[in-house]
Amino acid sequence: MSIADNLIAFTFAATLLTLTPGLDTALILRTATLEGKAQALRAALGINTGCLLWGAAVAFGLGALLAVSELAYNALKYCGAAYLAWLGLNMLLRPRKSLAPIDTATKHNQNWFLKGMMGNLLNPKVGIFYVSFLPQFIPQGQPLVAWTFALVSIHVAIGLLWSTLLIAATQSLAGILRGEKVVAWMDRATGMIFVLFAARLALSKR
Template sequence: MSVAADLIAFTLAASLLTITPGLDTALVLRTLAAHGPAQAFKTACGIALGCLAWGIIVAAGLGAVLAASHLAYEVLHWVGASYLLYLGIKLILTPRRHGIEASTETNPSGSRAWMRGFLTNILNPKVGIFYVSFLPQFIPPHADVPVMVVLLACIHVLLGLAWFALLISAAGRLLPLLQRPPVVAAMDRLTGFVFLAFGLKLALSERP
């Protein structure tokens, strides 16, 4: 296959993976409900930055080290699982009780919004393993592997940002409902259970 054909095939495959609901979607929607579209998009940018960071790590060869080293994988594995479990328990036990207007003064800064998205991805070794196992399928023979890995990661990042922008825009029409205090609390608890589920799944899963 040519480079163009590989890029098209990857874009189609990555698009399907991007729109599949998961942890990132739950985090963005929860941020939208609690703090509005601007903060939700900053969270999405943090998620995208985490993906790009993993792409660079894999391109640099560290992803292969992660795949080969049991100790390196286990350390990141448990750090990531602990972070997700911490966020999940916190959201379940102390959900927000106010809408956007009531939380203007306590709205998280942009740095906190994107950092939460970034940490959710960068502390998940499954993302690194996914890139190590998935991206090489779309790299043609004799291509510059590091350049192609970063290019594919950038395509994945752009697809993710486009999807989240569309999702935030569509869900934003429901913002008057999403910002009601009972709904904000329910979204926090729901997101907390999603985080717990993913944290437990990560903690109990065997290395791929």
């Protein structure tokens, strides 16, 4: 395939990957609905920063370690599962019944950027995916590092665009969804999703 064909094929594949509902989508929707668009944008930026860092790891060979080392893969896998379980259980066992005003929530930042980034970085499947997926779209003879970063940048751009659309879509319903019972339900539902993803990650194989 030509360089243009590689870029088009990767963009299409990355778009399908981004649109597939998963942990990142759940986190952004929940944060946008309950915390406001500023906090949700922080979470989205954190998630995509994690993608960039994984891309750097793959470009410089660190990501390949996960593909060949069972110990490294399992260590990161269990750390990621524990982190997701901790986040999920907190939401399940201690759901909120009300929200602080958005300005107050922003002032007392819960660091959704860090939560989004850590959730991404502690998932070794992202690294394995990049290691196995990206090389298929790098033309033979082209510089590995430059192309890896170029492809990851495309993936990040698509992710940010999709996150922005998700955040915008929740704003018209945000007032309704901030009711006392809905807030508690959203926390519990998101917590359950996080716990299920934690279990799936902990029990997963390569």
